[in-house]
Amino acid sequence: MCGATNDVQQYWTKALPKYFGVQYQQTKTRLFDAPRQTGCGMASPQTGPFYCPADFLVYIDLGFLQQIEKQFVGATSDLAEQYIMAHEYGHHVQNVLGTNAKVQAASRKNPKKANQYSVALELQADCYAGVWGSSASRRGLLESGDVEEGLQAAAAIGDDRLRKMGQGRVVPETFTHGSSADRVAWLRRGLERGTLEACDTFNGSEIGRAHV
Numbered sequence: 749m750c751g752a753t754n755d756v757q758q759y760w761t762k763a764l765p766k767y768f769g770v771q772y773q774q775t776k777t778r779l780f781d782a783p784r785q786t787g788c789g790m791a792s793p794q795t796g797p798f799y800c801p802a803d804f805l806v807y808i809d810l811g812f813l814q815q816i817e818k819q820f821v822g823a824t825s826d827l828a829e830q831y832i833m834a835h836e837y838g839h840h841v842q843n844v845l846g847t848n849a850k851v852q853a854a855s856r857k858n859p860k861k862a863n864q865y866s867v868a869l870e871l872q873a874d875c876y877a878g879v880w881g882s883s884a885s886r887r888g889l890l891e892s893g894d895v896e897e898g899l900q901a902a903a904a905i906g907d908d909r910l911r912k913m914g915q916g917r918v919v920p921e922t923f924t925h926g927s928s929a930d931r932v933a934w935l936r937r938g939l940e941r942g943t944l945e946a947c948d949t950f951n952g953s954e955i956g957r958a959h960v
Contacts, residue, residue, distance in 0.1 A: 749808070752830040753777050755889070756837045759880050764841065767944045773804065773844050777833070781810040797832050799839035801848050806836040827881065827894035828901035831935065834880050838873030847872070867926045868949040871934040874902060874926070875947035878938020885939070895939060902931040 757774060764772040778784075783792045787803030793811045800807060813829050842848045851869050855862035881898065884890055926934070937946050 749777075749829060749833060752833055753806075753837075755884065756834050756880050759883050760837070760841055763879075763944065764844065768845060770845060772841075775804045775806060775837075775840050777806045777808055779808050779810055797836055799836045799843070801839075801843045804840065804843065806833070806840060808833060808836070827890060827898035831877050831881070831898045831901050834877035835873045837880075838876030839869075841876055842869065842873065867930075868951075871926045871930055872947050872949040874931050874934040875938040875949065876944070878935040878940075879942055879944055879947065880938075881935075882939050882942035886942070898939075899932050899935060902928070902935045904928070 757772070761772045761774075764770045778786075780791060781793060783790060785791075786800050786805070786807060788798075788800040791798070791807055791809075793809060795807075795809060796812045797806075797808045799805075813832065839848070848869065851865045855865050881890070881895070885895070934947070934949065
C-alpha cells in the first residue's frame with residue numbers, strides 16, 4: 749500500500765501538468781481502524797475508505813480492506829487493495845482540478861441530479877485509478893491476474909451489490925457510486941486506454957469540459 753501510494757503520487761505529479769497544465773499537490777494517506785476525527789467529521793470503521801476535500805487527505809479503513817479480502821471471492825490480490833487506494837487519490841486529483849467543487853455547486857443548483865453527479869464523480873475516480881493501473885502495467889509492476897482481480901474488487905463494491913446485501917433490494921435512483929457493471933466498465937476503460945481523455949464520465953457537460 750505504501751509503495752502504491754508513492755507510485756500513484758509520482759504518476760499524478762507527471763500527468764497533471766501534461767494533461768491539464770496543473771501542478772499536482774502532494775497529500776498523505778491516513779490509515780485507521782478506530783474512530784478518528786477528520787476535516788470532514790468523525791470517521792468510524794463503518795465509514796469505509798474515503799477522501800476528505802476539506803483537509804486534502806486520503807483515509808483508508810483497514811477493516812474495509814480486510815472485509816474485501818474475506819467476503820468477496822477473487823478480491824484478494826495486491827491490486828484489489830491498491831485499486832481502492834488509487835480511487836481515493838483520484839478524488840484528490842478531482843479536488844486539485846476543481847471538479848469536486850463544480851459537482852458540489854451543480855448539486856446545490858439542481859438537487860434532483862445530485863445522485864447523478866455523485867455517480868459520475870465516483871466513476872471518474874475509478875477511471876483515473878485504471879489509468880494509473882495502465883501505467884503500472886506498462887512499467888511491469890503488475891503480476892499475472894492482478895487486473896482481473898482488481899476488476900472483481902470494483903464489482904464487489906458496486907451500489908447494486910452492496911444495497912442488495914445490506915437492504916435486500918436495489919433502487920438505482922439512490923446510487924451514489926455506480927453499479928457494479930458501471931464501476932467495472934470505467935475501471936477497465938482507464939486500464940485499457942491509459943489516457944485521461946477517456947475519463948469524461950460527465951458526458952461532455954460543463955463539469956466534464958472543464959478538465960477533460
